Amino acid sequence: MFSRRRKAQFIDPKSYPAMLKPADVAQFVAVLRSETAARRAGRALLARSAQLRDVVLDYVASLEKAAQFGDWAETWLHAHEIRGLAETIGLVAAGRIANKLCLYLDAAAARSQAPDRTVVMLHVDAAARAARARDEATQLGDAILNELEALAAYKLGTSAEMAAE
Amino acid sequence: MSLAAFDYLKALVVEDNAHMRALLRSLLHALGMKQVYECTDGQQGYQELRERKPDFVLTDLSMKPVDGIEFTRKVRSGADSPNPYIPIVMITGHTERPRVEAARDAGVTEFLAKPITVQNLLSRIIEIVDRPRPFVRCDGYFGPDRRRHRMEGYAGPWRRADDFNDDLALR
Numbered sequence: 001m002f003s004r005r006r007k008a009q010f011i012d013p014k015s016y017p018a019m020l021k022p023a024d025v026a027q028f029v030a031v032l033r034s035e036t037a038a039r040r041a042g043r044a045l046l047a048r049s050a051q052l053r054d055v056v057l058d059y060v061a062s063l064e065k066a067a068q069f070g071d072w073a074e075t076w077l078h079a080h081e082i083r084g085l086a087e088t089i090g091l092v093a094a095g096r097i098a099n100k101l102c103l104y105l106d107a108a109a110a111r112s113q114a115p116d117r118t119v120v121m122l123h124v125d126a127a128a129r130a131a132r133a134r135d136e137a138t139q140l141g142d143a144i145l146n147e148l149e150a151l152a153a154y155k156l157g158t159s160a161e162m163a164a165e
Numbered sequence: 166m167s168l169a170a171f172d173y174l175k176a177l178v179v180e181d182n183a184h185m186r187a188l189l190r191s192l193l194h195a196l197g198m199k200q201v202y203e204c205t206d207g208q209q210g211y212q213e214l215r216e217r218k219p220d221f222v223l224t225d226l227s228m229k230p231v232d233g234i235e236f237t238r239k240v241r242s243g244a245d246s247p248n249p250y251i252p253i254v255m256i257t258g259h260t261e262r263p264r265v266e267a268a269r270d271a272g273v274t275e276f277l278a279k280p281i282t283v284q285n286l287l288s289r290i291i292e293i294v295d296r297p298r299p300f301v302r303c304d305g306y307f308g309p310d311r312r313r314h315r316m317e318g319y320a321g322p323w324r325r326a327d328d329f330n331d332d333l334a335l336r
Contacts, residue, residue: 007303008302008303009302009303010299010300010303010310011299011300011301011302012299012303013197013297013298013299013300016300017248017250018249018297019174019220019221019293019294019297020171020174020220020294024171025294025295027170028171028294029169029291029294029295031170031171031197032287032290033287033291033292036167036168037195037196037287037317038283038284039166040168040195040196041196041286041287042192042197042282042283043190043191043195044192044194044195045191045192045282045283048188048191049189051184052184052188054170054327060256081182083258084182084185084258084279086183087258087279087280088185088188088279088280088281089280090280092280093323094279099258117204119310144247159229
């Protein structure tokens with residue numbers, strides 16, 4: 001005998017509790033689409049940017065210290081914080097390099113390999129340079145990123161594509 | 166009408182990084198939403214959801230002990246969930262793309278990709294208000310319709326290959 005799953009039930013948005021009363025939706029959307037909303041939110045982001053940059057630089061200092069001591073768990077944690085914040089405030093390369101470091105450490109752990117100190121230190125130095133060098137960060141970071149991917153892949157014994165995942 | 170007109174809206178931010186939480190709080194305040202509740206993981210988030218009854222949620226994906234995927238699943242399908250239909254916007258980094266599908270299958274309404282920009286945040290909030298998604302209840306899933314485009318003229322009930330059990334296996 002053939003069996004089938006239960007037929008999917010569709011629930012119309014009008015039949016569940018809405019975030020706003022229908023009469024208010026158009027006005028709310030208009031307000032959010034206004035220049036005022038974008039300007040105010042832009043100012044809020046800008047006001048936080050300088051502070052967040054300092055925060056990222058603090059994370060970078062902690063990352064360097066953790067890596068120097070060979071504390072890979074702490075290294076991963078600080079790299080994780082950097083990848084979460086850096087790009088939002090324009091430190092694109094630093095965020096991407098920190099991300100690659102997290103992925104490398106994850107991949108090494110998944111293979112039960114000890115992280116290669118050289119690979120880690122290269123990532124850490126690159127992330128630190130990119131975070132501290134505002135203007136050339138993206139160009140410098142992208143070039144380094146490619147080299148690091150190749151090196152990490154070589155050390156893991158995988159293809160560059162795998163390391164880039 | 167001004168931004169202040171919507172100051173009754175309540176937002177819940179579930180994010181383990183204090184600085185990102187502060188940034189999101191500032192952005193939401195700037196948009197007139199003064200009631201922003203914060204917590205650091207999905208477990209706390211669920212408690213806050215029950216106590217504060219927010220109107221929408223911004224959640225990170227990677228958190229401990231309870232991540233954004235498990236949190237979303239509980240909100241959608243938990244027996245004691247106060248609002249299974251609440252819009253959930255998940256903040257994801259490019260690092261987490263492989264997990265985005267799992268988040269979608271847990272019932273996330275929208276994704277907000279890092280780096281967070283004003284325009285991205287505004288567009289996601291507008292989206293959840295202006296184009297609320299139909300919900301789907303079927304075997305193994307309850308949440309926003311994962312297909313954004315309807316197939317015109319298709320009247321059948323089955324939409325996925327696995328809508329048939331075990332590939333029509335004989336029982």
